[in-house]
Amino acid sequence: MDTKVREIGERVVAALEADGHAKLTIVQYRNAIRWLEILAQDRGEEYSPALGADFAVMTADPRTGKVFSPRPRADFARLAGVFDSYVFTGQVDLSAKRHGGGRVVPQSKDFTVLLAAWSAEMEQRGLAVATQSAYSRAACDYLLYLEANGIMSLQEADGASVFGFLESLSDRWAKTALWSAVTSFRPFLNFTQRVDLLNALKMAGVKRHHGIVPLLGNDEEEIVVQACMNGQVSARDAAITLLALVTGLRACDLVSLRLQDIDWRGRTVGIVQQKTSNPLTMPLPPAIAGKLAEYVLGERPNVVDEHVFLRVVAPHTELAGHAAIYRVTARVFKTAGLERTRVGTRLLRHNAASKLLRAGTPLPTISAVLGHSSPDSTDVYLSTDTEHMRACVLPLPIRQGVIR
Structure with a gap:
C-alpha cells in the first residue's frame, strides 16, 4: 500500500x-x-x-x-x-471527517474540556439541534480568538477579550446581524459563571436591529411561481422555493427535511422543527407535491442519504445549511427576472406570514403555522400589514387650526 x-x-x-x-x-x-x-x-x-x-x-x-x-x-x-x-x-473514504467535520477547534486542553462540558450541558437541557450548533459555534469562535491571542485558559481571559472578540466578528457579520452572534454567545458565558465577562458583553451595547422586511408584490409572487412551474429552474430549486414561499418553513427545516416526513397519500409534511423542537404538520398543495415528486423520481441522486434535498454535485449529501438554501432562492428569483438584493427564506417567511395576516388569520394560528415557540414572536409581522395598521390609527383632534 x-x-x-x-x-x-x-x-x-x-x-x-x-x-x-x-x-x-x-x-x-x-x-x-x-x-x-x-x-x-x-x-x-x-x-x-x-x-x-x-x-x-x-x-x-x-x-x-x-x-x-x-x-x-x-x-x-x-x-x-x-x-x-x-x-x-487502504481505501479513499471521502466521507471521512475529523475534528468536528473539518471545523477548526481549540487545541488547549482546558478549552477542549470546557467545550465538551458545554456540549453535555446543552444536550441535558434538551436544546434543539440547530440551537446547540449555533451556541457551540459561538463558544468555539471565542475560544479560538483567545488561543490566537496567546490565552490558553478561560481563567486568563478578561473583559477586554470579549470586546476584542466582538470586534473580530465585525469583519464577518453585518452590524445589523451582530445581535445574532451575541445571542448565541451569551448562554455560553452564563454557563461559565464568569460575571465579569457577562458584564463586558452588556457594556458592548450590541443592539437588536428591527428592520421592516419588504414583502413581495402579487405580480412578483406570480412571476416566481410561474418560473418554478414551467421548468425555468430545476425541480429541486422549484420545490425548495415553493415550500419556503407558501409554508414559510425555516431554512434549517428545509435542509433537514427527510423523505419519511412527506405523506404522499395524505399530502402533508410532518416535521420536528430544528429551532424549537416543536412538531409541525402542514398541508402539501398539489403544485408543491408535484414538483417534489418530479425531483425525487427524476432528478434526485440515487444515494442512501434520506434527506430530501441533496447537493447536485458530489458528494451527494444534505445541503450545507442556510447559505445553500439562500443560493437556491436567489438563483430562482434571478432566473425569473426579478432583481432583489435579498431573497432568502427570511423574506419568504415574512411574506407567507403577512399573507395569512391579511387574510384575517388569527395570530395564534399564524404562530402555530410558522412554528414559533411563543405567540409573541408573531407580532413582528404586524409591521408589514400596512392596511390593518392604518385602521388602528386614531384621528387627531383639530381645534382652531391647531393640531393638539
Whole structure:
C-alpha cells in the first residue's frame, strides 16, 4: 500500500474526480496536499497518523510563520481524516471527517474540556439541534480568538477579550446581524459563571436591529411561481422555493427535511422543527407535491442519504445549511427576472406570514403555522400589514387650526 504523501494525494484527487466533485473542491484538496508535503519534507515522505495529527492543527506556514486563515486550517483537518482513513483501510473514504467535520477547534486542553462540558450541558437541557450548533459555534469562535491571542485558559481571559472578540466578528457579520452572534454567545458565558465577562458583553451595547422586511408584490409572487412551474429552474430549486414561499418553513427545516416526513397519500409534511423542537404538520398543495415528486423520481441522486434535498454535485449529501438554501432562492428569483438584493427564506417567511395576516388569520394560528415557540414572536409581522395598521390609527383632534 502506498504510504508516501504524494502518492496518497494522487489517489485522493483521482477519487474526487471520479466521484464528480466540484472543481473548486478539488483545488482546495490539492492546496491542502501541497501543504502536507511541505510539512512532511523534514520527516521523510511517508505519511503517518502522527504526521496527520500535527498537520490537522497546523496554524501557520512552517517556513515563514505566517498564520493561516480558518478556511485552509479546516481543509487541513479534513485532509488528515481522509489520509488516516486510507492508511487504516487502504481505501479513499471521502466521507471521512475529523475534528468536528473539518471545523477548526481549540487545541488547549482546558478549552477542549470546557467545550465538551458545554456540549453535555446543552444536550441535558434538551436544546434543539440547530440551537446547540449555533451556541457551540459561538463558544468555539471565542475560544479560538483567545488561543490566537496567546490565552490558553478561560481563567486568563478578561473583559477586554470579549470586546476584542466582538470586534473580530465585525469583519464577518453585518452590524445589523451582530445581535445574532451575541445571542448565541451569551448562554455560553452564563454557563461559565464568569460575571465579569457577562458584564463586558452588556457594556458592548450590541443592539437588536428591527428592520421592516419588504414583502413581495402579487405580480412578483406570480412571476416566481410561474418560473418554478414551467421548468425555468430545476425541480429541486422549484420545490425548495415553493415550500419556503407558501409554508414559510425555516431554512434549517428545509435542509433537514427527510423523505419519511412527506405523506404522499395524505399530502402533508410532518416535521420536528430544528429551532424549537416543536412538531409541525402542514398541508402539501398539489403544485408543491408535484414538483417534489418530479425531483425525487427524476432528478434526485440515487444515494442512501434520506434527506430530501441533496447537493447536485458530489458528494451527494444534505445541503450545507442556510447559505445553500439562500443560493437556491436567489438563483430562482434571478432566473425569473426579478432583481432583489435579498431573497432568502427570511423574506419568504415574512411574506407567507403577512399573507395569512391579511387574510384575517388569527395570530395564534399564524404562530402555530410558522412554528414559533411563543405567540409573541408573531407580532413582528404586524409591521408589514400596512392596511390593518392604518385602521388602528386614531384621528387627531383639530381645534382652531391647531393640531393638539
